[in-house]
Amino acid sequence: MDEDIYILIDRYLAGELSAEETQDFEGRISTDTAFAEKVLLYRSVTENLRSKFSGEEEEARLRARLAAIAQAELREEKQAKVVSLRWYHWAAAASILLIAVVWFYTGKSALPEYTEYASHGPLALAERGTDSLLQQAEEAFNTKQYTQAIRYLNQLLETDPDNRELQLYKGVALLETDRISEAEAIFSAIRNSDTAYKHKATWYLALSALKQKDYDKCRALLEQIPKESEDYAKAREILRRL
């Protein structure tokens, strides 16, 4: 291997050659195809390694996330489906019964309550054994220790301040601990962003209004939840009851 060539190429790509040297270098590229190929490949290898090494952590996080989603979504079908269908039917039957009973005793459809709808999907940030802080946040949140969860989420947000998912869960934890204005500030910011979480944020702003029994505001927010949102059915149900 001609060592000097690669030292020269590296200096060229780093912009360290003098005007005269640069001219010589570029002249050689245009006349010597083997040389030009080496320069191009060297640059290509450099770019490849740069994104590979500097993106290592991010890629590992994505892998962990995908594995966690696959774990939840790609189960060996059948059995799980039957169970969840049954559960759904039971839940539907139970809620119709409940509404009927309330109707019978009070003569009117009960107003919806925050607690009926405040079932938050479990926080699933960490893959087993990947990041202890993520795991701690997840466990605190999922066991409804919201004050503790806020503490962990704050720490996570220090290193990853733009992570919408972390922000959203922090908002939920704040809402649960009645830190309403802080929670609403977070939801509003997410709602105004162009992310996948914006409808979720609208839903939580509506729940916050419901919690404070501000039914007009709640109604106005629920009206804005689009059909494709996973909370659409629940939003419609509350609207019917309000």
Add this chain to the structure above:
Amino acid sequence: MKINKEPAPHADQRYIQALLTNDGAVLTEIYRKFSGKVVSYIKKNNGDHEDARDVIQETLITLYQQARDKKLVLTCPFDAYFFLLCKRRWLNKLKTKKGVTIDETASSIPDESTNLVLETELFESKNRLFESKLRELGDKCQEVLRWSFKLPSMEEVAAKLNVTYAYVRKKKSLCLGQLTELIRQSSEYKKLKDQ
């Protein structure tokens, strides 16, 4: 200078974007909407559930890398593109296992996703070649290269490895040069160049 008119991205570009931003909600949507077809295809063709998971994950990681390094722009629906990539990845895997023959027509690509699928596969082959040649370098070279691209300046690399700036700078060029030569002289590189 070449002026390339950028093709307008398809609305499904958001799935690619979700890989870049690690957006849990949209990534979940990808699995919900697009994995079923892949799973049933693989199960029908000598594979099981685990195989399907691996194929899907590796395909998504490749798309992430292509988006990160090459600004992948989706010009066709994600659905067909993703399915073809997964299917071809699985057929290639089967091909490397002995004793499994595949129907050649099954691996030909019929539609608008053709170019994009080939581009992604070319990207991945190139990545694999670089990766395998990187592993052929000596440990010292690998270490120097790793830190050269992880740390913001070569001064910091020198400090980290406890050597002089001049040494680490020269070492980096030489290791990259060696890697360039290993790749350039490989038969895979010659094949890729012709594509």
